[in-house]
Amino acid sequence: MRVYAAAMDPLTGLLEGPRARGALMIRACFDPPWCVRVEDRAPLTVMLMVRGEAWISPDTGERLRLTAGDLAIARGPAPYTCGDDPATEPRAVILPGGECTYPDGRPLNGSMDLGVRTWGDRPDGSAVLLIGTYLWPGEVGGRLLDALPPLLSLPSDVWRCPLTPYLTDEIVRDEPGQPVVLDRLLDLLVIAALRTWFARPEAAAPAWYRALGDPVVGRALRLLHDDPAHPWTVASLAAKAGVSRAALARRFGELVGEPPMTYLTGLRLALAADRLRDTDDTLDAIARRVGYGSAFALSGAFKRVYGVSPQEHRGRAA
Known part of the structure; x- marks a missing residue:
């Protein structure tokens, strides 16, 4: 779903x-x-x-x-x-x-x-x-x-x-x-x-933005953003993009600057941070919404990247 x-x-x-x-x-x-x-x-x-x-x-x-x-x-x-x-x-x-x-x-x-x-x-x-x-x-x-x-x-x-x-x-x-x-x-x-x-050619746009024009990586990026909670793997993402696992991993890394799953983790945590700021949803509900199996799993990943717990992040935003 x-x-x-x-x-x-x-x-x-x-x-x-x-x-x-x-x-x-x-x-x-x-x-x-x-x-x-x-x-x-x-x-x-x-x-x-x-x-x-x-x-x-x-x-x-x-x-x-x-x-x-x-x-x-x-x-x-x-x-x-x-x-x-x-x-x-x-x-x-x-x-x-x-x-x-x-x-x-x-x-x-x-x-x-x-x-x-x-x-x-x-x-x-x-x-x-x-x-x-x-x-x-x-x-x-x-x-x-x-x-x-x-x-x-x-x-x-x-x-x-x-x-x-x-x-x-x-x-x-x-x-x-x-x-x-x-x-x-x-x-x-x-x-x-x-x-x-x-959209300007002289803009120092981030790597992922420039990668949107690539037929393979652009497709993969849109799939990740369309459904970040899906249990993506490099293999399933490659199948949707119509290339081999190795080809997607190599091209994604070259154009975006990081592996597909690392990018997906950053996307999921950014979405979680926004929902912590903008909603009163429980941590468990947010975890499910962005692709984590439990509040505990989300909390651990969130603290590793942001340096604070989800609760601390929500408190600061408030």
């Missing part, structure tokens, strides 16, 4: 990860010279340039220039600065939880607040960015974070997002349920952006 009603390719499974809960969403408005240092250790931050331009400068790695319509995604926890020019000194520092201070550590105490989710110099500043930040690692799947570079961008000539006008309007509204609306918009924005980015 199949556990999942519909087939799920690996990219779909990966992009199911972003699920914001009370994400930090702001409209940042500045006039030059301006610069903010970000040390919030957030797992993922999205920056959409609405007007003007900005430079994102990580402590290590290449700088990135944004112009109107461009989008950037920063993967934490490494710090970076965002400003009108790489040489501009920071005026503020963003710390974990959205706390803001001057560079010398004094609290800003709301001195740059401009209204509902609006922050900076003046509401009609020459540079305007929409910023969405996932505050906790549990809101973004580890497999997704591992697949991303520290900093990526989508320039406006390849990125046309229909969500931009809607997000621009919604981010400054103050109505019942607005945080939930913004959380879902942020998730959609990230999913749309990453789907576009992964």
